[in-house]
Amino acid sequence: MEQTSVAAATKATTTLTGIVARPQKINEIDTKKTPRVKTKLRELNRVLGGGIVPGSLVLIGGDPGIGKSTLLLQVSGQLSLENHPVLYISGEESANQIKMRAQRIAVSGDNFYIYPETNMDSIRATIDNLKPEYVVIDSVQTMQASGVESAIGSVAQIRAVTAQLMQIAKGENITVFVVGHVTKGGTIAGPKILEHMVDTVLYFEGDSHHTYRILRSVKNRFGSTNELGIFEMHDTGLTEVANPSEMFLEERLKDATGSAVVVSLEGTRPILVEVQALITPTVFGNAQRTASGLDRNRVSLIMAVLEKRANLLLQNQDAYLQAAGGVKLNEPAIDLALAISIASSYRDKGTRPTDAFIGELGLTGEVRRVSRIEQRVAEAAKLGFQRVFIPKNNLQHWTPPTNIEVVGVATINEALKLALS
Incomplete structure (x- = not known):
């Protein structure tokens, strides 16, 4: 009987620390903080929720040539220099190709191993032999699991490979980074279960x-989702952008119409982004609505509110809107800046370059309360803005700072009157 229980225990699921799982009373579970390993890229640490969690499975997706391999190559080099053995497995490039790129971005290390291989049995044997702390799989669509009678990159292969990688991560307490290709629609290729199985899903976005480059967290079992990290690509690799708000505003024209600055919240980070609008009379029968980095349906909704509540005749106007800098904004707090930029372009009247706008817009024209207003206003003040428009209800139970003028508005008409006067 004892031998049977031991055999069953050896096949049981293990925890992140390699201990065989067993039923525990909730009051007896130790909730000590999961240890994290800090990299030298603070932006990556932020997106991961404070650093790398040992034994986690991290999926990084992005367009071809965006810099996924470069990012992981830099992180691997940094970790290997700190005496963390790293195994970089590539199914797309030879060892010489990876070495040439590593030399270009000054990556090296005695604990950094390159292994061009696609067979999961060989990869598993190599991991058992080297016993690395970190494994990089580039990419999951090129790996092949034995016993699966389907082509490499198929749904069945990706599912089987990911299951084996999860066993490696959880069973041997090895952190595994997995690169995933994306489809034309921008989602990671393969079955949706791929994203459900991993601990963290990161998207590396940008324009070639x-x-x-923007590193965005869309799933994280160990931290906040929708966290954002900003990088800049150079010939020598990726460097961090410490203050992304300055980057998004650096090319803004002072006297331009159709421009408004919003303080958006990405995860725990407030960033200032310029929202631009161009409103022109339509030439064809149906007016066009085009949005880049913004939700097109949200833009149409805001324009309908402006037409009904603010008496702006927009039904015969083409509208082109974008969030400057390539960032994507999708939170309700950007509504007020959207409305101000549209009205500014329509009336051909510019806003003050030192004004910022925060607020959600309701269908009846009211400006609704938003979350974490203190952080947003503080970020605007830090960047030198002199006036910020916020929902009037956000002024309750809060003392505004003295280094910036805070204007509470209750309706869109009130905001338009003060901002475009």
């Missing part, structure tokens, strides 16, 4: 024609 520009140098800035």
Whole structure:
């Protein structure tokens, strides 16, 4: 009987610390903080929730050539220099190719191993032999699990490979980074279960024609979701952008119409972004509505509110809106800045360059309360803005700072009157 229980225990699921799982009373569970390993990239630490959690499975997706491999190559080099053995497994490049790119971005280390392989049995044997603390799989769509009778990159293969990688991460307390290709729609290729199985899902976004890259967390079992990290791509690799608000505002014209600055919250970080609008009379029968970095349906809703509540005749106007800098904004607090930028372009009247706008817009024209207003206003003041428009209800139970003028508005008409006067 004892031998049977021992055999069953050896096949049981293990925890992040490698201990065999067993039923425990909730009052007896030790809730000590999960240890984290800090990298030298503070932006990556922020997105991961404070650092790398040992034994976690992290999926990084992004367009081809955006810099996923470069990011992981830099992190691998940094970890290996701190006496953390790293195994970089590539199914797309040879060892010479990886070495050439590593030399270009000055990555090296005695504990850094390169292994061009796609067979999961060979990879598992190598991991058992080297016993690394970190494993990078580049990419999951090129790996092949034995016993699965389907082509490499198929749904069945990706599911089987991910299951084996999860066993490696949880069973041997090895942190595994997995690179995933994305489809034309921008989602990670393969079954949706791939994202459900991993602990953290990060998206590396940006435009190949520009140098800035955004690392966004969309799932994180160990930290906040929708966290944001900003990097800049150079010939020597990726560097951090310490103050992204300055980056998003650096090319803003002072006297331009159709421009408004919003203080948006990405995870725990407030960032200032310029929202731009161009309103022109339509030439065709149906007016066009185009949005870049913004929700097109939200733009249409805001324009309908402006037409009904603020008496702006927009039904025969083409509207082109964008969030400057390539960032994507999708929270309700950007509504007021959207409305101000649209009205500014329509009336051909600019806003003050030192004004910022925060607030959600209701269908009846009211400006509704938003969360974490103190952090948002403090960020605007830090960047040198002199006046910030916020929902009037956010002024309750809060003392505004003295280094910036805080204007509480209750309706969109009140905000338009003060901002575009």
